[in-house]
Amino acid sequence: MNSEQNHCLLSNNTFGINVSCQRFIEIDTVEEATKLPSLLSPLSSLLTTHSSLLIIGGGSNMLFTRDFPGTVVRSAIRGIETTADGTDIYVRAGSGETWDNVVALCVENGWHGMENLSLIPGDVGASAVQNIGAYGSEVSHIIYNVEAVDLTNGEIVTFANSDCGYAYRQSRFKQDWKGRYLITHVTYRLSTVFSPRLDYGNIRDVLGRHGIDMPTPQQLRQAIIDIRREKLPDPAVEGNAGSFFMNPVVSREKFEELLRDHPQMPHYAVDTNGNATTGNAANYEKIPAGWLIEQCGWKGRTLGRAGVHSRQALVLVNRGGATGADILQLCEAIRHDVKAKFGIDLKPEVNII
Numbered sequence: 001m002n003s004e005q006n007h008c009l010l011s012n013n014t015f016g017i018n019v020s021c022q023r024f025i026e027i028d029t030v031e032e033a034t035k036l037p038s039l040l041s042p043l044s045s046l047l048t049t050h051s052s053l054l055i056i057g058g059g060s061n062m063l064f065t066r067d068f069p070g071t072v073v074r075s076a077i078r079g080i081e082t083t084a085d086g087t088d089i090y091v092r093a094g095s096g097e098t099w100d101n102v103v104a105l106c107v108e109n110g111w112h113g114m115e116n117l118s119l120i121p122g123d124v125g126a127s128a129v130q131n132i133g134a135y136g137s138e139v140s141h142i143i144y145n146v147e148a149v150d151l152t153n154g155e156i157v158t159f160a161n162s163d164c165g166y167a168y169r170q171s172r173f174k175q176d177w178k179g180r181y182l183i184t185h186v187t188y189r190l191s192t193v194f195s196p197r198l199d200y201g202n203i204r205d206v207l208g209r210h211g212i213d214m215p216t217p218q219q220l221r222q223a224i225i226d227i228r229r230e231k232l233p234d235p236a237v238e239g240n241a242g243s244f245f246m247n248p249v250v251s252r253e254k255f256e257e258l259l260r261d262h263p264q265m266p267h268y269a270v271d272t273n274g275n276a277t278t279g280n281a282a283n284y285e286k287i288p289a290g291w292l293i294e295q296c297g298w299k300g301r302t303l304g305r306a307g308v309h310s311r312q313a314l315v316l317v318n319r320g321g322a323t324g325a326d327i328l329q330l331c332e333a334i335r336h337d338v339k340a341k342f343g344i345d346l347k348p349e350v351n352i353i
Contacts, residue, residue, distance in 0.1 A: 002026040003039075009072065013059035014121060016239030017324045021054070021068040028076050028096075030156065030184045033149040040071060040151065053151075053179050054353065057126035058098070061241055062351040065324030075125050077184050080105065090144060092187040095125030099132070107221050111190040113142045115217055116197055118224040121235070121242060125183040129173040130349075131166050135224060136200030140166035144189040148181035157181070168270075168286075169246050169349055196220050200268075202227065231312040239318030240309070244331065245289040246349045255285040258342060266291055289338075289346055290314035296337040306330040328352065 007024030010016065027033050040053065052070030056062065077094035080102065084090070089111040093102050099122050103114045116137035126132070127139045128146045143166075146159045165172040173181060194217055198204050206223045207215055215223065233240055249270055250258070259265060267285045293299065293313040300310040305322035306329070309315040316327055335346045 001028065001032045001035075007072070009059070009064060009068070012056060012072070012074070013062055013064055013241075014235035014239060015063055015241050015322075015324070015327065016235070016318050017064045017322070017327075019064040019067045019324070021070065021072040023071040024074070025071060026074045026076050027182075028078075030077065030147075030149065033075070033077075033182050033184055034154040034156065036073065036149065036151055036182065037154045055179065055182055057095070057123035057129075058121060060121035060235070061126060061130055061349070062353055063241060063324050063327055063348075064353050065328055066353075068353060073182060075123070075182060075184065082111070087192045089190045089192060090187055091190055092185055093124045094185055095123060095128075095183045097124045098122075099124055099127050103221070106188075106190060107217050110192060110194075110217070112192065112194045112217055113190040114188070115220045116200070116203075116224055118221045119228045124186050128164070128183055128186045129171055131169055131171050133169065135203060135227075136197045138166075138168075139188075140164075140171075142188045142190060144187040146183055147185040147187075148183045151180055151182055156184075168249065174351075232315060233309055233317055238309075239322070240315050241350045243289075243314045244316045244348060244350050245293070245314060245334075245346045247286050247289045248292075248344050248346060249284050249286050250344065252283055252285065254343075255287075258287070262295075287344070288314075292338050292342055292344065292346070293334055296334070296341055298334050298337065303330045303333060308334070324353075 299313040
């Protein structure tokens with residue numbers, strides 16, 4: 001276990017915001033995690049306010065707007081184990097493992113279901129909190145269970161997928177369980193049978209450039225990586241947190257109203273949880289937030305030291321030396337313009353601290 005006072009968080013957030021926290025604790029084992037309650041005194045106060053305790057992963061989905069006046073806890077629990085049951089493969093990964101390393105390992109070994117989630121930044125623990133998703137897939141589709149330590153008493157608990165309240169970029173770990181549980185392991189249920197998802201975004205177009213109609217798992221993963229690298233900036237070069245906003249889900253009535261004025265508007269039929277669907281279950285439509293932002297003229301623009309990425313309007317970037325307040329000011333300016341033009345409230349996907 002590593003514990004530091006007045007820890008600089010510059011290397012703990014991909015936006016590259018230079019802030020610090022009062023105390024930083026990194027744990028390496030489940031046993032260390034069970035001892036956290038005795039170190040987080042007075043724990044009841046921390047968990048009641050949620051303001052003095054922050055659990056982070058790789059820092060790829062947060063925006064610090066100030067120094068954090070409390071304790072930041074990070075899991076560095078490593079290790080990957082597998083078990084098989086027929087065509088099902090259960091992959092149990094430590095919460096401190098890098099997400100894309102796990103994806104690469106699974107693709108290499110013929111364990112399928114993660115391919116479309118390739119190159120998403122962050123750690124395994126954050127995948128279960130955020131319900132990460134991309135290109136028609138969400139991690140909740142493959143999560144079998146989540147192991148955690150209850151920070152109120154140090155007990156080890158296991159949650160089934162159905163316990164976690166998963167919806168589009170949401171979970172109970174982000175809502176009513178926020179700050180209470182430290183995730184230690186996530187088990188994913190994958191398959192030895194490859195059933196690729198190819199009909200989201202421009203996956204087929206990218207494969208087609210290489211003359212590929214039905215890809216292997218490795219080819220699909222590489223296509224996803226190519227798409228992401230073409231559109232998204234490298235945080236090591238230009239600070240960012242990936243997609244800053246969630247794609248809004250609107251009612252059928254609102255969608256038809258917008259479509260009359262914007263017949264070229266891209267959209268995807270979804271159910272009440274924001275998951276892609278067809279038929280009678282499609283009571284809602286998901287509209288790409290990047291398209292809305294681009295229609296408002298923000299793509300490639302700069303406001304102070306913050307800007308909108310030139311190739312993907314969904315990504316806000318640190319042009320150099322930006323503060324969290326600079327990024328937040330840009331966020332609010334974009335939200336204002338989208339609301340004025342489309343009547344839609346964009347919601348940040350990034351956790352604003």
